[in-house]
Amino acid sequence: NAGVMQNPRHLVRRRGQEARLRCSPMKGHSHVYWYRQLPEEGLKFMVYLQKENIIDESGMPKERFSAEFPKEGPSILRIQQVVRGDSAAYFCASSPRSAVGEQFFGPGTRLTVL
């Protein structure tokens, strides 16, 4: 029973390039959350998605960031025209339902912007 899967685990991009991060939730989970963790800090919520729907994107920067969770395939967090400040660990979590219950976290993608 595989847990939450994320790829790539490490991603290096130059300023101005695009970063695409993928997340496959646990089997049977239809709710996906993305969080960002800057060095020496806690996780900050970015976006909450269900299949084909963005439920809450209040934590997403207004520009350059987007997320999707298509009917088929993984959830994708896309960062366009990356800047050095985007360097962080990006974690995906999934849960079987939206109300009451823990979220299960993937291994994270560590993005480094040169």
Place this chain on the structure above:
Amino acid sequence: ELKVEQNPLFLSMQEGKNYTIYCNYSTTSDRLYWYRQDPGKSLESLFVLLSNGAVKQEGRLMASLDTKARLSTLHITAAVHDLSATYFCAVDMVDTGNQFYFGTGTSLTVIP
């Protein structure tokens, strides 16, 4: 916005000693979670506390929740080196879309 604070931020303790990590949050919530994170790794779920007065124990760790005081504690008994990690508490609120609000983390180092 819900704020979650942990203290201490850094904790260095000797093996065999006891200590408590505190997690305060600013708005009413009945659900609190504790996670452990090793360097460069993901978050491992430790405890899920879903009601006032909830107490859970696993090995040398015990967590409790007081929703009236908006306080959770993670108590470490007779610490061992393997407990060295960063510990996060997180709170969620259904009204805000089920996102988790994480504390600042407590970096624990257990010294032999």
